[in-house]
Amino acid sequence: MDDIEAIGRLKRGDINGLELLIARYQLKAIRTAFLIIHDECLAEDVVQDVFIRFFRHAHRFDPARPFGPYFLRCVVNSALDAAQKDHREVPMGGNGEDPVFFSLISQARSVEGQVEFAQLKGEILGALARLPPHQRAAIVQRYYLEMSEQEMARELEIATGTVKWLLNAARTRLRTLLKIQGSPE
Amino acid sequence: MNTRTNDQILDAVAGDIILDQTDITPRIMAKIRQENHAIRKGYVSRLALLSLIIAIIILSVSVPGIASAMRQLFGFLPGVGLVDRFAPVRVLQEAVSQEREGVRVTVEQVIALPERTVIQFKVGGIPDSAYPKHLAGSDPQGYKNPCVDPLYLRLPDGTTLTNLGYNALSGTTNVPEYEASFTVEPVPGDINELTLVMPCIEGTERDALPGDWEFPLRLVTAPETMNPAPVFEVLSPTPARSETGPDSVPNLAPADTGQIWDEDIQLALDTVVVLPDGDQVYGSLRWGESAPYSVVTLESFEMTNALEQRIPSMQISPDPSRMPATGERFVPLAFKVAGPVQVPGPVTLTVDRLTASLPVEDARFVFDTGPDPHKNQEWVLNQDIQVGEYSLRLVSVTRLADGYEFSVKPGPGVGCVDLYIQGNNDQRVSCGQGITRVQFGGKIPSGVLTVVIANLEVHLTGSWQAIWRPPEVEQNQVPKP
Numbered sequence: 001m002d003d004i005e006a007i008g009r010l011k012r013g014d015i016n017g018l019e020l021l022i023a024r025y026q027l028k029a030i031r032t033a034f035l036i037i038h039d040e041c042l043a044e045d046v047v048q049d050v051f052i053r054f055f056r057h058a059h060r061f062d063p064a065r066p067f068g069p070y071f072l073r074c075v076v077n078s079a080l081d082a083a084q085k086d087h088r089e090v091p092m093g094g095n096g097e098d099p100v101f102f103s104l105i106s107q108a109r110s111v112e113g114q115v116e117f118a119q120l121k122g123e124i125l126g127a128l129a130r131l132p133p134h135q136r137a138a139i140v141q142r143y144y145l146e147m148s149e150q151e152m153a154r155e156l157e158i159a160t161g162t163v164k165w166l167l168n169a170a171r172t173r174l175r176t177l178l179k180i181q182g183s184p185e
Numbered sequence: 186m187n188t189r190t191n192d193q194i195l196d197a198v199a200g201d202i203i204l205d206q207t208d209i210t211p212r213i214m215a216k217i218r219q220e221n222h223a224i225r226k227g228y229v230s231r232l233a234l235l236s237l238i239i240a241i242i243i244l245s246v247s248v249p250g251i252a253s254a255m256r257q258l259f260g261f262l263p264g265v266g267l268v269d270r271f272a273p274v275r276v277l278q279e280a281v282s283q284e285r286e287g288v289r290v291t292v293e294q295v296i297a298l299p300e301r302t303v304i305q306f307k308v309g310g311i312p313d314s315a316y317p318k319h320l321a322g323s324d325p326q327g328y329k330n331p332c333v334d335p336l337y338l339r340l341p342d343g344t345t346l347t348n349l350g351y352n353a354l355s356g357t358t359n360v361p362e363y364e365a366s367f368t369v370e371p372v373p374g375d376i377n378e379l380t381l382v383m384p385c386i387e388g389t390e391r392d393a394l395p396g397d398w399e400f401p402l403r404l405v406t407a408p409e410t411m412n413p414a415p416v417f418e419v420l421s422p423t424p425a426r427s428e429t430g431p432d433s434v435p436n437l438a439p440a441d442t443g444q445i446w447d448e449d450i451q452l453a454l455d456t457v458v459v460l461p462d463g464d465q466v467y468g469s470l471r472w473g474e475s476a477p478y479s480v481v482t483l484e485s486f487e488m489t490n491a492l493e494q495r496i497p498s499m500q501i502s503p504d505p506s507r508m509p510a511t512g513e514r515f516v517p518l519a520f521k522v523a524g525p526v527q528v529p530g531p532v533t534l535t536v537d538r539l540t541a542s543l544p545v546e547d548a549r550f551v552f553d554t555g556p557d558p559h560k561n562q563e564w565v566l567n568q569d570i571q572v573g574e575y576s577l578r579l580v581s582v583t584r585l586a587d588g589y590e591f592s593v594k595p596g597p598g599v600g601c602v603d604l605y606i607q608g609n610n611d612q613r614v615s616c617g618q619g620i621t622r623v624q625f626g627g628k629i630p631s632g633v634l635t636v637v638i639a640n641l642e643v644h645l646t647g648s649w650q651a652i653w654r655p656p657e658v659e660q661n662q663v664p665k666p
Contacts, residue, residue, distance in 0.1 A: 015217065022210045030207060031199035040202050044209050051213050084391075108194045121198045128198075143191040144199075 003067040010058045018055050025068060026051075029075045035140045036079040038129050046078045072145050076137055083133035105143075260413020261458040263465070264366060264502075265296050265303045267416065272299050274407040275377070281402060285395040287312070292381055292400050293364075296407075297372045302338065302346065304369065308386055309362035315386070315393040336383040338369050338402075345382075346370040377404040417457045417656040449476040452518075452536055452649035457656055463522040464655055465501065470539070471515040477573075478541040481516060484644065485538050488522065491530025497523040526655045536649040540600065540642060545572050548638040549607070550579065554631045558584045572641055575599050588613075588624035591636070595619065600642035607635040 003024070009017030026047060033043035054061070054071065061067075104127055108120045128136055141147045189197075260270035268274070275297040282291040287310045294305040338346040346369040365387070372379060383398040385391060454468035470481050488496040503517035526532055550568050562584045569578050576596035583590045593602045601616040606623055613624045 015214070018217075019210060019214070022213060026209055027203065027205065027207060030209070031196060031203045034199050034203050035195060043203070044207075048209055048213050048216070052216060055217060105191060105194055109189050109191075117197075118201075121194075121201060124194065124198050125201075140195070144195040146192055 007058060007061060007067060010055065011061075015055075018051065018058075021054075021067065021071075022051055025071055029072060032072055032075050032140055032144060033079040033082075035128060035144060036076065036133065036136050037083045038125075042082055043079065046082050047075055050074050050078050069145075069147070073141075073147070076141055076145070080133055080137045083136070259416050261416045261456075261465075262296065262411070262413050263458075263460075264294070264305055265298070268298055268413050269300075270413050273374070274298060274411060274413075275372075275404040276407045276411060278403040278405045281381075281400045283398060283400065284310070285398075288386065288394050290383065290386075290398055290400075292402065295381075295402055295404065297404050299374070300371055302369050302372050304336070304338070304367045304381060305364070306367070306381075306383075307362065307364045311361050311386060311389060311394070313361070315389040336367055336381060338372065339380045339382055340373070340376055341378065346372065372404065378402070379404075414458050414460050415656075417459070418455060449473045450481060450539065450645070450647070450649065452534070452651050454518075454534060454651040454653045457653060459656060463524045464526070466520045466522065466534070466653055467503070468518045468534075468651060469515045470518060470649075473514065476514075476541075477543065478643075479544050479640070480542045481645075482540050483518070483536055483538075484540050486520075486534060486536045488520070489533050489535065490526055490528040491532075492528050493533075494528065496526060496532060499523070522655075531652045531654045534651045534653070537646060539645040539647075539649075541645055543572070543575070543641045543643050545638045545641060548572055549635055551633060551635050552582060553633045554584070556632065558631050560584055560586055570638065572638070575641055575643060577602060577641075584629075585622070585624070588622065588629055591621045591623070593619055593621060598643050598645070600644055602638060603640040603642070604636055604638045606630060607637050 003021065006017040006020040010021075011017075029047045029050070030040075030043050033046045034040055037043050037046065050071070054074070061070075104120055104124045108117060108124060111117050111120060128139070131139070259267045262268050262274075277292065277295040280291055280293050282289060284290075289309045291307045291309075292304065293307055294303075296303045296305075335347075340346070379402050381398075381400040381402055383400075385396040386394050450470060450472045452468070452470055454466055456467040458465040458467070470483070472478055472481055483500065486500070488498045490496055498520050501519045501521045503519045520534070522532075548570050550566070550570070552564055552566060554562075554564065564582045566579045566581055569576065575598060577599050578594040578596075580592040580594050583592070589606070591602070591604065595602065602621050603614060603616055604621055604623070605614055608630075615622050615624075
C-alpha cells in the first residue's frame with residue numbers, strides 16, 4: 001500500500017491508513033523535530049500532534065500532493081513553534097552565525113574512525129543547539145530534508161512582500177554559510 | 186574514502202537520541218480513539234468538482250473553439266480577477282472594524298464565489314517597533330519571529346476554510362498600514378454568517394501586538410453594480426510564459442499586437458477589462474535566464490493613442506490572481522485609462538526606463554575600524570568593485586552614533602547599493618543614491634569587519650512597447666457605476 005492508497009483509506013475513515021503513514025514517516029519526523037527542538041520528548045509530542053491534526057483534516061488533503069514532503073514541512077513548522085515557546089536555546093554570544101557548525105559538518109563527511117565520528121556528531125549537535133530556532137529550522141529543511149530554497153519559501157505561505165524579504169534573507173544567509181563552509185552548494 | 190552526505194550526517198546525529206526502534210504509533214492511536222473523532226466524508230463531491238474544473242481547464246487550453254466559448258463565460262471583478270460571469274456572488278453586508286491598542290483592522294469586503302472566497306482587509310496603526318528589525322538585504326542573522334500565520338474563515342459548525350493565496354495590495358513590511366486580500370476555500374452557499382479569524386498581524390513580531398482577532402461577518406447577495414465586467418483578450422500569448430499563470434489562456438481574438446524585446450525583458454499586455462470610468466489593461470514584464478534580476482519594476486511609462494497623443498493613465502494594483510509564484514520571472518502590471526479613448530485605433534504603451542534588483546553573488550570587502558572607533562571617524566576605502574557589467578567605487582565609511590555610513594560612487598546604471606556587515610545581529614540597512622547606511626539596534630561591531638554587497642539596484646534603459654486596441658462593447662454589457 002503506497003501513500004496515496006493510505007490517504008485514500010484515511011479519507012474513507014479507515015484508521016489503518018494512518019497507521020501505515022505513521023510507520024513510514026515517524027522516525028524521520030521525530031528526528032527532524034528533535035534537530036530543531038533538542039528535546040526528545042517534546043519532539044515526539046510535536047510529531048504526535050501533527051499526525052493527529054492530519055488525521056482530523058485528511059479529507060482536505062489533495063492526494064495529488066506528495067504526502068512525505070508536506071508532512072515533514074508541517075513537522076518543521078510545529079517544531080519551530082515549540083522551540084520558540086520553549087525558550088531554551090542558547091544565544092551565540094551576539095553572533096547568530098556559527099562557522100564551527102559547518103566546519104564540523106565538513107569534517108564529518110569524510111572522517112573514517114567511528115570514535116572520531118561519534119565525537120563530531122556530539123559537537124555538531126552542540127553547535128546546532130547554539131543556533132536560534134529559525135536558523136536550526138532552516139538548516140534542517142535545507143540539509144536534512146533537502147528542500148530547495150523555493151520550497152522553503154513557498155511553504156511559509158506569507159505575503160508577497162514578506163516572501164521577498166524572507167527569500168532574500170534566506171538566500172543571503174545560505175550564501176554566507178556556504179562560503180564559510182568552503183564548498184559549493 | 187568513506188564519505189557521508191549532509192542528510193546522512195544529521196540523521197546520524199539525531200539517531201543517537203531518537204533510536205531506530207522508536208515507535209509512537211500506540212500513543213497516537215490511543216489518543217485518537219479516546220477523542221473518538223469522526224472523519225468527515227465530504228471528499229467525494231470535492232474530488233468530483235476538482236476533476237470537472239481540471240477537465241474544463243484542459244479543454245479550454247487545448248481546443249480553440251471551446252476556448253472561445255469558455256472566454257465568453259468569464260467576467261472580471263476588480264480586486265478578485267476572472268470569475269464566472271453567471272455564478273452567484275455574495276458580498277459582505279457591511280465593513281467590519283475593530284481597534285485594539287491603537288491597531289485598527291477593517292474587513293472591507295468579502296466576495297464569496299462558488300470556487301473561492303476573497304477577503305479584502307486593511308490594517309492600520311502598526312507601530313514601527315512591532316516589526317522585526319531587519320530589512321531586505323540586511324544580514325538575516327537576527328531574523329526573529331514574525332507572524333506568518335494565515336487568517337482563515339470559521340463556519341458556524343467550527344469548520345475552517347483554509348488559505349488558497351495571499352496578496353499584499355499595498356505596503357510590504359515595516360509600514361504603519363497596509364491593504365491585503367486573502368483567498369480561502371469557498372463558503373458553502375447556504376451559510377451567510379461566519380467568522381474571520383486573524384491570529385496575528387502579518388509580518389509583525391509575535392506578541393508585539395494584540396492577537397487572535399475575530400470578526401463576525403454577514404454575507405448578502407451582491408448588488409447589480411458588482412456584476413462582473415466583460416473581459417477581452419487583446420494580445421497573443423507571449424513566449425516562455427508560465428503554464429499556470431493567467432496568461433496561459435489562449436488568444437481568442439488576435440488584434441493589434443506589439444512586443445519589442447530589449448535585453449531579454451519583455452513587456453506584454455494581454456487583457457482589457459471594460460469599466461464605465463475607463464478601461465483597465467493587464468499585462469506583465471517578463472525576463473529570461475539571461476537577465477539575472479530578482480525583481481523588475483517600471484520607472485516610467487506613457488500611453489499614446491493612434492495620433493500619438495498622450496492618454497491620461499495610471500499604474501494600478503495588479504490583479505491578485507496574477508501574482509508570481511516563487512521563482513517565476515515576471516511581475517504583473519495593470520493600468521487604468523482615465524475615461525474613454527476618444528481617438529479610434531490602437532493604443533501604445535511605451536516604457537523606456539526600468540529599475541531592476543540584481544543579486545550579487547560574490548562581492549565583499551574588509552575594513553578595520555581599530556579597537557575603539559569614535560563617532561564621525563572616517564575611513565577612506567576607495568575600492569573599486571565590479572559586478573558583471575556594473576561597477577561602483579566604495580569611497581569611504583563613516584562611523585555614526587548607531588552604525589556606519591558607506592559613501593558609494595555608483596558607476597553608470599547603478600542606483601542603490603544594498604550591503605550588510607557580515608555576522609552581526611540586529612542591523613538595519615537603508616540606502617539611497619550614493620549612500621548606504623547600516624544601523625544597529627544593539628552593540629555596534631568594530632575591529633575587522635567584512636562587508637557583503639547583497640544587491641544592486643540598476644536602471645535599465647531601452648524601448649519596450651506593447652499595443653492594445655480598446656474593445657468595442659455594447660453599452661448594456663458595461664456594469665453601471
